[in-house]
Amino acid sequence: MEIDKAIKECDDRRLKTKYNSAIYVIQRALALYSIEEVALSFNGGKDSTVLLHLLRAGCFLHKGEQSCSNGGVKYFPMRTIYFECPSAFPEINSFTYDTANTYGLQLDIIRSDFKSGLEDLLKSKPIKAIFLGVRIGDPTAVGQEQFSPSSVGWPPFMRVNPILDWSYRDVWAFLLTCKVQYCSLYDQGYTSIGSIYDTVPNALLSINNSSDNKEVFRPAYLLSDGRLERAGRAKKLSSSVRGHQSAVMNGLDGVGLHGSSLLMSSAIAVGDEILFGTVEDQIGPSLCRKLHSIGWSVSQTAVVRNDIDAVAEEVERRQSTDDMVFMYGGVGPLHSDVTLAGVAKAFAVRLAPDEEFEEYLKHLIGDQCTGDRNEMALLPEGITELLHHEKLIVPLIKCKNVIILTATNILELDEQWNCLIELMRSDGALATMQPFVSKHLTTNLTDVEIAQPLSKLCLEFPDLFIGCRRKSRTEPVIIYFEGKDQDRIQSAIEALCKKFHPGAFVEINSS
Numbered sequence: 001m002e003i004d005k006a007i008k009e010c011d012d013r014r015l016k017t018k019y020n021s022a023i024y025v026i027q028r029a030l031a032l033y034s035i036e037e038v039a040l041s042f043n044g045g046k047d048s049t050v051l052l053h054l055l056r057a058g059c060f061l062h063k064g065e066q067s068c069s070n071g072g073v074k075y076f077p078m079r080t081i082y083f084e085c086p087s088a089f090p091e092i093n094s095f096t097y098d099t100a101n102t103y104g105l106q107l108d109i110i111r112s113d114f115k116s117g118l119e120d121l122l123k124s125k126p127i128k129a130i131f132l133g134v135r136i137g138d139p140t141a142v143g144q145e146q147f148s149p150s151s152v153g154w155p156p157f158m159r160v161n162p163i164l165d166w167s168y169r170d171v172w173a174f175l176l177t178c179k180v181q182y183c184s185l186y187d188q189g190y191t192s193i194g195s196i197y198d199t200v201p202n203a204l205l206s207i208n209n210s211s212d213n214k215e216v217f218r219p220a221y222l223l224s225d226g227r228l229e230r231a232g233r234a235k236k237l238s239s240s241v242r243g244h245q246s247a248v249m250n251g252l253d254g255v256g257l258h259g260s261s262l263l264m265s266s267a268i269a270v271g272d273e274i275l276f277g278t279v280e281d282q283i284g285p286s287l288c289r290k291l292h293s294i295g296w297s298v299s300q301t302a303v304v305r306n307d308i309d310a311v312a313e314e315v316e317r318r319q320s321t322d323d324m325v326f327m328y329g330g331v332g333p334l335h336s337d338v339t340l341a342g343v344a345k346a347f348a349v350r351l352a353p354d355e356e357f358e359e360y361l362k363h364l365i366g367d368q369c370t371g372d373r374n375e376m377a378l379l380p381e382g383i384t385e386l387l388h389h390e391k392l393i394v395p396l397i398k399c400k401n402v403i404i405l406t407a408t409n410i411l412e413l414d415e416q417w418n419c420l421i422e423l424m425r426s427d428g429a430l431a432t433m434q435p436f437v438s439k440h441l442t443t444n445l446t447d448v449e450i451a452q453p454l455s456k457l458c459l460e461f462p463d464l465f466i467g468c469r470r471k472s473r474t475e476p477v478i479i480y481f482e483g484k485d486q487d488r489i490q491s492a493i494e495a496l497c498k499k500f501h502p503g504a505f506v507e508i509n510s511s
């Protein structure tokens with residue numbers, strides 16, 4: 001069988017692994033269902049083309065299925081469903097029909113919508129399982145497994161997704177290694193194909209052809225970052241491409257979630273050892289100082305257990321109220337490293353292998369990294385952005401407004417922080433953030449004497465943080481004023497001084 005032979009003879013270890021696991025899923029499905037009970041959902045797209053050839057190989061390899069055991073090109077034993085839509089590209093339509101012809105597909109052409117089309121089909125045919133070319137990263141893949149029952153509200157059938165864990169690169173490695181035909185649009189810069197109304201060639205494959213002013217595109221298999229596969233989906237172009245390429249800080253421009261000019265952040269440490277008291281958290285205070293120094297407010301720092309639900313709960317709470325959440329601790333391959341799983345749970349996505357991150361880790365830990373099975377390369381699906389900096393061996397991980405730092409001590413934090421700041425500055429995200437200014441006063445007045453005037457002062461200057469602290473119960477109270485406007489602080493101090501005798505307060509430095 002030519003597909004099986006091509007994969008066995010190639011020297012792409014990763015592709016072989018992906019192929020074997022897809023074939024395993026197919027064989028399990030063929031063991032569970034008879035050939036009349038399964039169907040292929042084929043639409044001429046690259047993923048369904050991969051699936052078609054995997055199924056051809058899978059049927060051939062599936063022992064006991066005589067009807068397809070000769071592996072012939074012209075015979076495909078499974079019912080094939082094609083939802084033909086008037087807004088499909090003509091190239092997609094003709095490729096689908098040509099492929100059906102070449103490989104002897106028995107096409108069921110449905111011209112209604114997916115749901116009612118499937119309802120009608122399942123009434124008249126004994127179909128129990130449908131193979132789909134859905135892959136992680138597709139918007140429709142969220143929450144799906146290799147075997148996923150159809151959703152509530154849909155007719156009952158099993159969705160079988162043999163290439164769920166395949167990356168964009170895997171798809172192209174397969175199509176090119178097996179030298180099979182694919183729709184011609186992929187050679188014209190299309191990387192993922194929807195309807196004629198929402199799909200354009202991927203701008204990242206554009207070649208500037210100034211001579212005749214005609215835009216030319218490179219073929220889809222040359223797209224180096226598979227995460228940008230859907231950048232050619234016209235409607236989503238602006239947000240997805242921009243989102244990936246530059247928005248380090250979620251497009252924050254100095255106006256926070258709360259509409260104020262103050263950006264609010266929080267920090268979450270993950271670690272039983274901090275809660276046991278065996279280890280002192282040094283990163284938290286240092287992080288607060290750093291955030292404060294760039295004009296951010298910190299609303300809360302929290303320490304949570306090495307427990308996915310505890311992490312998820314805290315992240316869910318903080319990410320909805322703060323502009324940015326910083327996390328540290330609990331990142332790695334150990335059983336106690338649950339931070340990423342907790343973040344995934346908070347955003348209701350699952351952990352999925354990230355090819356790019358895996359490459360970094362391979363670089364870092366070499367042979368110890370077992371490629372496809374590398375648990376460390378699992379990142380929250382569809383919401384993760386890797387923040388690269390030349391000084392970082394491994395990029396920082398950002399999931400929506402949550403930044404996951406891998407620092408385990410202050411030195412590492414300094415390094416990661418400096419890189420983050422550079423990335424944020426080059427993005428312009430922090431251009432309008434003013435740093436905080438502060439003044440500290442000491443007094444020999446008692447706390448009882450200053451209590452009331454101070455609370456009145458807080459009401460008069462709601463834009464300032466006015467607080468008190470003591471080094472000990474017997475030492476003088478220190479009053480601090482924090483804000484973004486030096487003049488306002490000065491006015492508040494003068495207003496306070498006026499309420500007492502001259503010399504009652506003395507300015508000191510902050511330490």
Ligand SMILES: Cc1cc2nc3c(=O)[nH]c(=O)nc-3n(C[C@H](O)[C@H](O)[C@H](O)COP(=O)(O)O)c2cc1C
Pocket residue numbers: 041083114130132140149150151154159194
């Ligand atoms: C055979 C088949 C089965 C599907 N089953 C489901 C399902 O169980 N639940 C669901 O929400 N969508 C289901 N869909 C719809 C897809 O998730 C998705 O909406 C559709 O493929 C359109 O994708 P697009 O918006 O990227 O073009 C199914 C689609 C097909 C072709």
Ligand SMILES: Nc1ncnc2c1ncn2[C@@H]1O[C@H](COP(=O)(O)OP(=O)(O)OP(=O)(O)O)[C@@H](O)[C@H]1O
Pocket residue numbers: 041042043044045046047048049051081082083084131132133134135138191192193194
């Ligand atoms: N019109 C359709 N008819 C039949 N199956 C479909 C149709 N649209 C989607 N599918 C099924 O859903 C799967 C996922 O669709 P998706 O658009 O992500 O992939 P694709 O079309 O194969 O490739 P591409 O991502 O390049 O468009 C397809 O592989 C196919 O199994």
Ligand SMILES: [Mg+2]
Pocket residue numbers: 045192193194
């Ligand atoms: Mg498609």
